[in-house]
Amino acid sequence: MTALIETLVENREMVQPNHANMLEVAHGGNVMKWMDEVGAMSAMRFAGETCVTVRVDRMNFERPIPVGDTAYITAYVYDAGTSSVRVRLVTEREDLRTREREKTTESYFVYVAIDENNDPTSVPELTVNSEEGTRLRDEALEGATGCR
Template sequence: MPTLLETHIENRFRVQPHHANNHQTLHGGNLMKWLDEIGAMSAMRFAGETCVTAQVNRLDFSRPIGIGDTALVEAYVYDAGRSSVKVALRAWREEPRTGETELTTESTFTFVAVDADSSPVTVPSLTVETEEGERLRERALDRDE
């Protein structure tokens, strides 16, 4: 059975002018795409199957990410159903020269594991084996409430 920490993925995206809105900050739709891509990778690592987006449960933007900054995106599976996988996502603005970060976005997505015919398939049970994993899971579950 996969553990929570085995589903943890981080990726960085350099924010370029073509990613920006009229305020010269990252367009929310671009960030949402990146969250969806990294979230799906985390869900697939957990399920061992292709996973498709079923629902954006929550998406809170608290700060912008500017052109020239790096968007640091984190994802991990925190809950699972029969064929569904819940993924917690966060993004930070990262200053590429110093590594200084600032939390900008928190979200949760639900993915469904599917077979080659796009029919839902069963996913394994999630295990949490460490204090760090339990802390991450509790943080995500608290946001669900």
């Protein structure tokens, strides 16, 4: 069994000009790629196995991330099946000079754990054993309504 809080992964990506579109903000495809990578890290941390993306339930871009700011990405496992792992991902725009953050993107990814033959393999049971874990799981389940 793996506790939800143990699956929490946070990462930053500095938005450089080569990550931007013609409006000088992060290209949505780059944000999605960064989120997928951080989500996979969370899923693998949970499963103890290689995990591959099988579905993106939705991708909501609420505001842009300008060049020079960072994309601050948080991911955690909030549910698991036999071989599938559901991960909530939230990206915030962060100004490193002021430490100001605001949510820019939210999504729910599904990964599948695979073995050395690339076949689906079982994952452990997810446990929630802290107030913070309960809060995170409740937020994810509330936001994921309609994604199943």
